[in-house]
Amino acid sequence: MSRICKVKTDKVPGVTHLDNTARIQTVNKKFNPDFYDLINEFYKVTGIPMLLNTSFNCREPIVETPQQAFKTFKKTDLDILVINGKVLRKW
Numbered sequence: 001m002s003r004i005c006k007v008k009t010d011k012v013p014g015v016t017h018l019d020n021t022a023r024i025q026t027v028n029k030k031f032n033p034d035f036y037d038l039i040n041e042f043y044k045v046t047g048i049p050m051l052l053n054t055s056f057n058c059r060e061p062i063v064e065t066p067q068q069a070f071k072t073f074k075k076t077d078l079d080i081l082v083i084n085g086k087v088l089r090k091w
Contacts (some may be wrong), residue, residue, distance in 0.1 A: 014052050024050075034085070 002025050007016045015022040029036040043049040056063055058076045063069045066083045072079040074086065081088045 011048060012034070012052065017076065025053075 002023065003022050005024055006024050007020050010016075015024075017023070027036050027039060039051055040051065042051060055074055056069075056076065056078070058072060058078075060072050063072055069081060069083060072090070079090055
């Protein structure tokens with residue numbers, strides 16, 4: 001579920017828009033247990049219960065398929081791409 005919320009802390013400045021809001025998406029363990037568990041493990045390590053989705057941010061059209069994601073990944077400075085549990089690294 002997507003929501004627009006007021007930001008209450010400066011712990012994650014990358015999510016804060018100029019109007020001091022963030023566009024968040026919530027994750028439900030019942031409907032997406034793997035992603036929920038990933039976020040929960042990140043929270044245990046960092047104390048921050050969220051991940052930032054950059055949407056590639058590389059002046060490319062929206063990526064809609066794994067093939068498009070891989071093509072975009074190859075020509076950007078991204079280091080790691082994860083698709084359906086598979087981890088691709090450039091190094």
